[in-house]
Amino acid sequence: MRSGDTAVLIDVADLSALFGALHRRGYTIVGPMVRDGAVVVAELGGAHELPYGWGVDTEAGHYRLWRRADDAAFAHCAGPQSFKDVLHPPRARLWSADRAPDGTPEVVPEPPSEKRYALFGARPCDLAALGVLDRVLTGGDHPEPVYTGRRDGTFVVVVECTEPGATCFCASMGTGPHARDGFDLALTELVDPDHRFLVRTGSPAGAEILAEVPTRPAPGETVTAAAGLVDRAAATMTRHMPDEPLPPLIAASRESPHWDDVASRCLTCGNCTMVCPTCFCTTTEEVTDLTGDHVERWRHWDSCFSVDFSYLHGGAVRTSGQSRYRQWISHKLGTWPEQFGMSGCVGCGRCIAWCPAGIDITAEAAALAASRTGQEQS
Numbered sequence: 001m002r003s004g005d006t007a008v009l010i011d012v013a014d015l016s017a018l019f020g021a022l023h024r025r026g027y028t029i030v031g032p033m034v035r036d037g038a039v040v041v042a043e044l045g046g047a048h049e050l051p052y053g054w055g056v057d058t059e060a061g062h063y064r065l066w067r068r069a070d071d072a073a074f075a076h077c078a079g080p081q082s083f084k085d086v087l088h089p090p091r092a093r094l095w096s097a098d099r100a101p102d103g104t105p106e107v108v109p110e111p112p113s114e115k116r117y118a119l120f121g122a123r124p125c126d127l128a129a130l131g132v133l134d135r136v137l138t139g140g141d142h143p144e145p146v147y148t149g150r151r152d153g154t155f156v157v158v159v160e161c162t163e164p165g166a167t168c169f170c171a172s173m174g175t176g177p178h179a180r181d182g183f184d185l186a187l188t189e190l191v192d193p194d195h196r197f198l199v200r201t202g203s204p205a206g207a208e209i210l211a212e213v214p215t216r217p218a219p220g221e222t223v224t225a226a227a228g229l230v231d232r233a234a235a236t237m238t239r240h241m242p243d244e245p246l247p248p249l250i251a252a253s254r255e256s257p258h259w260d261d262v263a264s265r266c267l268t269c270g271n272c273t274m275v276c277p278t279c280f281c282t283t284t285e286e287v288t289d290l291t292g293d294h295v296e297r298w299r300h301w302d303s304c305f306s307v308d309f310s311y312l313h314g315g316a317v318r319t320s321g322q323s324r325y326r327q328w329i330s331h332k333l334g335t336w337p338e339q340f341g342m343s344g345c346v347g348c349g350r351c352i353a354w355c356p357a358g359i360d361i362t363a364e365a366a367a368l369a370a371s372r373t374g375q376e377q378s
Contacts, residue, residue, distance in 0.1 A: 007223055008215040012073070012195040015047035018157075018185075021212040022118045027155055030086050031120035032079065037065060039079040041086060044120065051076060058165040058349065061358030070191045074121060077165025078348040082126050082277035083119050087154070088133060090274075091300040092146045094284070099293040112149035120157045124176035125168075125346040127158055127183060129277035135340050136280050146299065155205060158183040162229040164237050167349030169362055172240035175346040177233045185210060188226040198226040239349070239362045241333075242369040246343065250334030253368040254326075262364060263322035265357045270303035272351035272359075273328065278344050281309070304328050333365065 010018070022029055029044045034051045044050070056076040057064045068075060097107040122130075130151075137144040138151060161168070161177035170176030179186045184206030188198040198218055201207045242249065273279040283302040288295045302309055305324050310317035318324045336344035345361065352360045 007198050007200040007218045007226075008210070009196050009218045009222065010199055010213055010215050012071075012197070014214045015050070015073075015197075017213045018209070019044070019047050019120075021209045022120075022155065025209075026116055027118035028115040029118045029120050030083070031122075031157075032074070032076070034065065038063065039065070039076050041079070041081040041083060050074075050121070055163070056165055058167045058353045059358075060167070060352050060360045061355055063353045071195060072163075072189060072191050074159045074187075074189050075163045077161070077163075077168050078123065078125070078350050078353075080275055080350070080354055082129060082275070082348070082350070083122055084129065084133065084277045084280075086117060086119070087130075087150045088137065088144075088147045088280060089150075091298060094145070094297045094299050096294065096296045105295075110145075112145070115150070116153045116155075117150060118155040118157065122156055122158045122183075123161060123170075123348070124158060124179045125170040125173075125348040126277055127156065127179065127181075128170075128173075128175035128342075128346040129348070130156075131182060132278045132340060132342065132344065132346075133280055155209070156183045157185045157187060160186065160188045160226075160230050161233050162189060164233045165349060165353075166238065167352040168237055168347065169239040169241065169349060170347035171234040171237050173343060173345060173347035177230050188230065190222070190226060190229075198222065239352075239360075241345075241347075241362055242365055244369060246333040246365065247335070247337055249365070249369055249372060250330050252372055254330075256368055256371055258364070258367050258371055259322045259326050261367075262325050262359065263320065265359055266321050266325050267357055268305045268321045268324055269356065270305040271354050271356065272361075273303040273305060274301065275350040275354045277348060277350070278332075278346060279303070283309075304331070329361065329364065332361075 019029060030041055031044050032039045032051050033042050033044060033049045034054055039051050039056060050073040052071045052073050053068050054076055055066050055068045057066055058077060093110050095107055095109045097105045100106050137147040158179040160179050164177060183202040186200050186202060190196050190198065199210060201210055281302050282299050284297055284299050286295055286297050304327050307316045307319060318327055332344040
């Protein structure tokens with residue numbers, strides 16, 4: 001908790017009042033729920049749909065739910081989806097066109113989304129990821145219309161992490177587990193001796209919503225205990241990035257033989273880019289009906305692991321798995337800071353857990369660092 005912040009307590013039963021306040025203002029609430037053996041991000045009709053009592057066991061290439069002894073709602077780490085799936089959906093129509101009787105096309109732009117989203121239960125690492133997407137997709141002279149329309153007016157309820165997963169390493173990236181900014185309300189869950197949430201506001205909109213929820217003052221010892229849980233979460237993370245600056249490490253490793261080792265394991269399936277909350281690359285396609293009188297342009301996610309992603313006239317630029325993995329990690333950890341002022345990795349660990357080959361980005365960065373150290377010593 002930041003110095004100067006004031007916080008209050010709400011009981012777990014009063015989360016329904018928080019949902020009600022958001023619904024009355026017309027928000028569509030999206031957040032974590034259990035479905036198909038995972039904690040996914042979906043529309044929530046009420047607080048009862050949160051994943052109470054579920055924990056997550058993760059490792060490289062491994063993700064399993066397990067039943068907890070308590071009813072904690074947010075004692076799970078990042079699942080296969082992030083809020084990118086809501087604001088920058090995998091597939092979206094951009095416009096459609098029909099042939100008029102005189103043969104000229106009549107183009108109809110896709111109308112903006114009418115929904116206003118409340119992102120409930122976002123993690124601090126996901127907030128950092130949204131900061132990246134905001135910079136890329138809403139900045140400049142040509143903002144991406146789908147993301148911009150969905151992102152505008154969002155309300156963010158962040159939940160600080162008290163039990164990180166084995167694949168989490170946000171502490172080494174400076175993106176968590178404490179929530180510092182970018183939210184309207186910040187929650188820290190406490191389950192002992194009773195189930196409650198420490199809440200602090202981060203915006204006037206957050207204060208307005210919280211005013212409609214039953215609260216009680218937070219004793220100083222409770223505030224201290226909550227901060228201690230988050231500090232302990234940071235201290236218990238077992239994964240981390242190398243301590244040395246990553247951009248010069250990646251630049252110096254361009255011809256490292258370690259890329260061949262990664263390529264021997266990488267399936268180039270693109271899972272890591274699909275689950276990554278900051279990967280934003282897309283492509284477009286036109287779809288016509290059988291008559292040729294109606295056409296639609298769709299935007300959908302793409303991946304630098306796809307051969308066609310680097311296609312130029314005459315063929316693809318990156319034909320090998322080695323070159324494609326190197327491109328992904330080099331952009332993510334090496335050139336991204338120069339472009340956007342921060343790393344492209346927020347330490348959520350999704351790419352580790354959901355890689356079918358169990359490739360670990362922290363281990364690969366450590367291997368490059370060790371290889372460089374060995375070269376310098378020799």
